[in-house]
Amino acid sequence: MSVTIDIAGLPRERIVFEISPLAELGVALHALATPGHHPGLHGWATATAAGLKPHLADRLHEADFLWTTTFSDVFMPYTGIRGGDGRSGATLAEELDMLDCLDDERFVAATLEFTCSRTYASGGAIDRDRALELAATRGPKQLDFARRILDDPAAVRAWLRRLFEDCDHAFFADTWQRVSQRLAADARHKTELLRRKSLADALHAVSPALTLDEENGRIAADKLAEGHTTAVDPAVGAGLSFIPSHFGWPHLMVLHAPGWRPVVHYPVDAPDLPGAASVQLLKLRMDALAHPMRMRLCRNLARAPYSTGELADAHGITAPEVSRHLAVLKKAGLITTRRRGRYVLHQLDVASVARLGSDFLETVLR
Known part of the structure; x- marks a missing residue:
């Protein structure tokens, strides 16, 4: 499974690495609302939430579907402006002006695309009745907001802009001043990789x-x-466009809505991990461990090296059966083997198994 971007014939100069204060505000709001996704930001999230005035906290709660469940494209409006150049703005105010320039159709679609409208990538006009029906399943707060967006998008635009401006005054201006230099340096570094080496090198530096x-x-x-x-x-x-984020990990987000320029929004402050598992490898490992007999074999292999014959005796099954189960575990990279005389000993790779929890979480949040 993957999200793909066609770039055949794309001039190299049209691939840009740049920073975006509005996109970073969106991810900061996400981290504030879902601290469980961002264990490294607990201190920031706790301190910031404690400092919010009740009225601002209530308004953030009212619109949190734009950044809690997923990440709305309203935070990158410059990629959806018809006739625009797709480039981000230098300041939050400039990008909020770009949000004002997004036409009503795209603004409404971007605010409702994930939670109460059509499938994200299908395009087409919004079905009002269906949007309200889906919004209703998420509760009265979501339904009320959906009605407001559909009935009076101009009023919601103004309300949302004031909300983002108040966030800027309350906490984000200081936060952006602190992280923007780091993000700008990362964007320059990736640009140099693209210019001096290759797109493949730049992509690998962005994310495995x-x-x-x-x-x-x-x-x-x-x-x-x-x-x-x-x-x-x-x-x-x-x-x-490639946009770095201080608050993003473990999310790697790809804006791929029809009619918008694509954006890859990537984290720059990921923890030092052995390497992210691919979706296919994670699936292979979880399938391998789902079988009850393989789980029982792992109980032995986690404690000491075992030969095929020893495992067969311990579990009352034939050696060929054990070999088939071991082959599945080995293909998934969950066991190691070594020879001792005429015996081949198998042992669980505890480090790989220990990574499964974080690999699973990183993959589903990616």
């Missing part, structure tokens, strides 16, 4: 989950989601 298929002119983001977009749509304008 990104791969380049040079033959077919396509970038793939390894995610538990499927989607497709193009960076060379003549109706939109050629361009692909």
